[in-house]
Amino acid sequence: MMKDIIFDVDGTLWDSTGVVAEAWNKAIGEVGNTAAVVSAAVLKKEFGKTMKAIADSLFHDADEKTKEQLMEKCCVYEHEALAENTANLLYPDVVETIKTLAQTHRIFIVSNCQSGYIELFMKKAGIEEYVSDWECFGDTGRPKGENIRLLMERNKISDAAYVGDTQGDYEATKIAQIPFIFARYGFGNVEHGGQVINGIKELLSMA
The missing domain is CATH 3.40.50.1000 (HAD superfamily/HAD-like)
Structure with missing residues (x-):
């Protein structure tokens, strides 16, 4: 074809949404300045968008600088969590x-x-x-x-x-x-x- x-x-x-959700909530807890709480179900609705679009959707109550800090830390913790994960x-x-x-x-x-x-x-x-x-x-x-x-x-x-x-x-x-x-x-x-x-x-x- x-x-x-x-x-x-x-x-x-x-x-990967279950693993990623835990990592992102860890990042959110550290950065603060948003009331967002992430779950696997929430991420399934967001994944597929660009990272900026996800930040605008999830962290709509944060300013642009905070959104950047949140996404940066979310990505770091996500990478670490997925690298360490042993589940299929x-x-x-x-x-x-x-x-x-x-x-x-x-x-x-x-x-x-x-x-x-x-x-x-x-x-x-x-x-x-x-x-x-x-x-x-x-x-x-x-x-x-x-x-x-x-x-x-x-x-x-x-x-x-x-x-x-x-x-x-x-x-x-x-x-x-x-x-x-x-x-x-x-x-x-x-x-x-x-x-x-x-x-x-x-x-x-x-x-």
Whole structure:
């Protein structure tokens, strides 16, 4: 169906919201100046947005300087917590499916996450050797649609699909002008007329 496959991370390849929520609440407790309390359910509604958009949503009662301090500390504690975590946060069949797809397709990742998050995810999942390239908001300051195009241009990608789980992911593919595959098992609810998977393994029959 396509030569290359570009993946989202959160809600598509794994669910880290439980671990991340604890880390963010630790950061909020230290920085203060906001009444926000974060939970896994709250983060599932926020993940997929840019880091700035998440800060504006969660910490709307804080000034801009405090928002920056909060997000900076949240990201530090999040990275530490995920690095130390030993529980399996991956959705079923992720590693096996990516390994199989990588035999015939190039695999890429684009996320609205902070710098270092994709690298940490790949290391935890043990899939570094199967991913050709990746891009994120933290490295470029650009929204997902632009980062998809940037990655495609860098890798001379002409035939690809993006696998994601939110309305924002779908809208990003419209900007990037590539097909969208909706991971229905993830965090979001997307209304579109494209292809849908109920588990990542279903990609094998589509590729």
